[in-house]
Structure formats: structure tokens, C-alpha cells
Amino acid sequence: MNEPLAERIRPKTLEDYISQQHLVGKNGTLTQHIKRGIIPSLIFWGPPGIGKTTLANIIAQESNRPFYTLSAISSGVKDVRDVIAKAKQSGGLFTTKNPILFIDEIHRFSKSQQDSLLAAVEKGWVTLIGATTENPSFEVIPALLSRCQVYILNSFDKNDLEKLLHRALKEDRIISAKNITLKETDALIRVSGGDARKLLNIFELVVNSENEPIEITNELVLSKIQKNIVRYDKTGEQHYDIISAFIKSIRGSDPNAAVYWLARMIEGGEDAKFIARRLLILASEDIGNANPTALILANNTFQAVNTIGFPESRIILSQCAIYLANSPKSNASYEAIGNAQKLVKETGDLSVPLHLRNAPTKLMKELDYGKDYKYAHSYEGNFAEQEFLPDEIKNTKLYEPGSNTRENQFRELLKKRWKGKYNY
Numbered sequence: 001m002n003e004p005l006a007e008r009i010r011p012k013t014l015e016d017y018i019s020q021q022h023l024v025g026k027n028g029t030l031t032q033h034i035k036r037g038i039i040p041s042l043i044f045w046g047p048p049g050i051g052k053t054t055l056a057n058i059i060a061q062e063s064n065r066p067f068y069t070l071s072a073i074s075s076g077v078k079d080v081r082d083v084i085a086k087a088k089q090s091g092g093l094f095t096t097k098n099p100i101l102f103i104d105e106i107h108r109f110s111k112s113q114q115d116s117l118l119a120a121v122e123k124g125w126v127t128l129i130g131a132t133t134e135n136p137s138f139e140v141i142p143a144l145l146s147r148c149q150v151y152i153l154n155s156f157d158k159n160d161l162e163k164l165l166h167r168a169l170k171e172d173r174i175i176s177a178k179n180i181t182l183k184e185t186d187a188l189i190r191v192s193g194g195d196a197r198k199l200l201n202i203f204e205l206v207v208n209s210e211n212e213p214i215e216i217t218n219e220l221v222l223s224k225i226q227k228n229i230v231r232y233d234k235t236g237e238q239h240y241d242i243i244s245a246f247i248k249s250i251r252g253s254d255p256n257a258a259v260y261w262l263a264r265m266i267e268g269g270e271d272a273k274f275i276a277r278r279l280l281i282l283a284s285e286d287i288g289n290a291n292p293t294a295l296i297l298a299n300n301t302f303q304a305v306n307t308i309g310f311p312e313s314r315i316i317l318s319q320c321a322i323y324l325a326n327s328p329k330s331n332a333s334y335e336a337i338g339n340a341q342k343l344v345k346e347t348g349d350l351s352v353p354l355h356l357r358n359a360p361t362k363l364m365k366e367l368d369y370g371k372d373y374k375y376a377h378s379y380e381g382n383f384a385e386q387e388f389l390p391d392e393i394k395n396t397k398l399y400e401p402g403s404n405t406r407e408n409q410f411r412e413l414l415k416k417r418w419k420g421k422y423n424y
Contacts, residue, residue, distance in 0.1 A: 046153030049195030106130035107139035155194030289329035330402030
């Protein structure tokens with residue numbers, strides 16, 4: 001009787017499944033797989049509460065396959081082997097419909113646990129469906145990843161979430177029996193962060209705390225949520241909100257706020273590698289050449305926390321976060337590659353100028369490959385002015401140095417070398 005609303009209205013068929021039309025729509029990839037009866041091993045990657053588990057259940061049901069499930073939080077290698085043994089007995093090599101083994105939060109499996117899945121997947125004893133909120137490129141071993149197709153599931157948009165609320169009002173046996181008016185949905189949708197499970201949990205919490213008739217307004221929702229603040233959830237909305245606050249505090253050069261948000265993540269049990277990976281990205285995106293040592297320290301931090309783990313990693317993460325917060329900031333490299341990629345998309349595959357081409361054969365030399373190229377080390381100061389861009393975009397400036405001590409030095413050097421060509 002205590003089954004939550006999100007479980008009570010969990011969809012049972014693809015037709016009932018909301019969102020992810022690129023996968024489950026009429027012409028969606030998974031729809032076609034199910035129609036053909038050929039289900040490959042899959043990794044579902046996306047934020048929490050978007051229906052990864054539900055979709056795995058639907059695939060098993062609509063393809064009429066035995067379904068086994070494990071949670072990476074509570075299962076070990078023995079559990080994996082036991083389930084594989086059961087799966088082999090229920091299908092395996094003796095039927096074209098291999099049992100489906102669903103592993104929730106597969107990124108939490110150790111290397112040895114993931115290794116234990118390889119033979120079963122490779123020999124077709126099971127069809128693996130893994131669910132992860134983390135980038136599988138980092139968290140799933142290459143041997144297993146190469147045997148799976150990775151599908152990205154997107155957060156629910158506003159229309160999807162409103163459909164869920166109206167489905168609950170109409171179809172749920174408990175909610176539909178109440179006198180409820182859904183006047184406003186903005187607050188429900190905002191605090192859910194695209195997480196359908198969280199949306200329905202909050203909706204049910206608000207409904208259960210009020211006497212009928214119930215009018216759902218933004219004010220009512222926010223007042224109830226403020227009274228029921230939950231602890232940091234590393235698989236929920238706060239996982240994304242707090243890492244955002246952490247990064248923005250460092251970008252904003254506030255070491256005090258940075259270590260506060262770092263402590264929130266550590267106390268909440270956040271993965272040290274996840275935090276270190278974000279610091280590594282920030283060191284290049286937000287600091288860059290204003291202080292190149294930041295990237296070195298961030299990379300060393302990433303390597304160190306992989307080796308040491310908690311609780312000692314908290315000290316290394318703190319040192320790195322404080323150093324990055326106190327570093328001069330520049331997003332010039334980030335902007336430069338963005339400008340360059342935009343230009344490439346606009347101009348297409350422009351030809352490499354002849355003087356920059358390699359000429360390993362006699363024919364290439366006869367075609368003037370490499371002709372008139374100036375070898376920089378043969379000139380004073382190891383520099384010789386020449387054009388390095390295709391003719392169609394010559395003199396295009398893509399890199400604008402940031403306003404900081406080191407990049408101001410870059411600017412002066414570029415002015416001296418290029419004599420106004422790029423207008424530095």
C-alpha cells in the first residue's frame with residue numbers, strides 16, 4: 001500500500017512511454033530493434049529519473065524475454081555469476097531470445113565486476129542493458145563498452161513533465177480519487193530538474209499534505225518543498241545543482257564558497273573522480289593560458305584521487321579547488337576553439353595551401369607540394385612570417401588573448417610577430 005506514485009504509474013508499453021522519441025517513437029531505433037526481435041547489448045546514459053529502468057523493463061516485456069536485474073550498489077561478482085548461471089538455464093545458447101540482464105548504475109561496478117560480464121555478453125548468454133548517469137567512456141571498461149551500443153536519454157522537457165502530471169491525475173487510483181486542481185506547474189517542474197521520479201514524488205508529497213479540495217499552485221509547492229529539504233543526493237537534482245555551484249564559485253574566484261560546495265559533495269558521498277574530472281575541465285576552460293600550471297595541478301589531482309581515494313582525497317581536492325579559485329581567469333582558449341569550429345562548419349573542407357603540404361614523393365614535389373615553405377628555425381627568433389590559413393579565410397583572427405598578465409604578454413608577442421595582420 002506504500003507504493004510511491006512514480007511506481008504506480010510506471011508505463012508498461014512503448015506507447016505509454018513519454019519522451020525519448022528518437023529511441024522509442026514510431027521510427028525510433030529501439031522500436032525497430034524490438035520489431036525485428038534483435039536486441040543488442042545496450043548502455044543507457046542520461047540523468048536520473050528519465051526512465052532508464054522503465055525502458056529496460058518494457059524492452060524485456062515487449063520482446064518476450066526473461067528479465068534479470070542487479071543493482072551495482074549492492075551486487076558483487078558472485079551475484080553477477082549467479083544471475084548469469086540462471087540466465088543460461090532459462091535461455092542462453094538454446095534460443096534466439098536471450099535473457100536480458102539489467103544493471104542499474106553500472107558505472108559503480110568495479111573493473112573485476114565488469115570483467116565478470118564479458119564472457120556472458122560476448123557468447124550471447126545474456127543481453128546486457130546497463131544504466132548510468134556518468135559518461136560510459138570513463139566508467140565502463142573498453143572491452144565491455146565495445147560490445148554494447150550506447151544510447152543517450154535526454155531530460156524530460158516541460159511538455160513531457162506536464163503530461164506525467166496529467167496522467168497521474170487521470171490514471172492513478174489514489175490521486176484520481178481526490179479533488180485536485182492543477183492550477184500551476186512551473187514550481188513542480190523547476191524543482192524536479194527534469195527528473196520525472198522526483199516530480200511525481202514532490203507532487204504526491206504536496207497532495208498528501210493538504211486537505212481536499214486541493215489547488216496546486218507554485219506558492220503551495222515551494223512552501224512544502226522548503227519544509228522538506230532533502231539531503232544531498234548524488235543521483236538526483238542536487239548532484240547537478242551543487243557541482244554547478246562549485247564550478248561557478250571557482251570561476252568567480254571565491255575559494256570559501258568553493259570548499260563549502262566541495263564539502264557538501266564529499267559529505268554526500270560524491271565520487272571523487274567525478275569532482276576531479278570537473279576540476280580538470282575547468283582548469284582549461286576557465287583558466288587556460290592565464291595560468292597553464294592550473295591544468296597540470298588539476299591533472300595531477302585527477303591521477304592522485306584515482307590512486308588514493310577517500311578520505312585522504314578530500315585534502316587533494318581542497319588544495320586544487322583553492323588553487324584554481326585563486327588563479328587568474330581566461331576563457332580565451334575555450335572561445336578560440338569554439339570560433340574555429342564555427343568557421344569550419346561555415347566554410348567546409350578548405351584545401352590546405354600547397355606550401356604547407358608534405359611532399360614525401362617526387363610527384364608531390366613536382367606538383368609544388370611544400371614549395372616556398374619557410375622553416376621557422378632557419379630564421380632569426382625562430383619565426384618567419386607566412387600564411388598558414390587557406391586563402392579563403394586568410395587573416396582571420398580566432399584567438400583573442402585574455403586580459404591577464406600572461407596573455408597580455410602573448411598579445412604583445414603576437415603584435416610584434418604579425419605586425420598588425422591579426423589586429424592584436
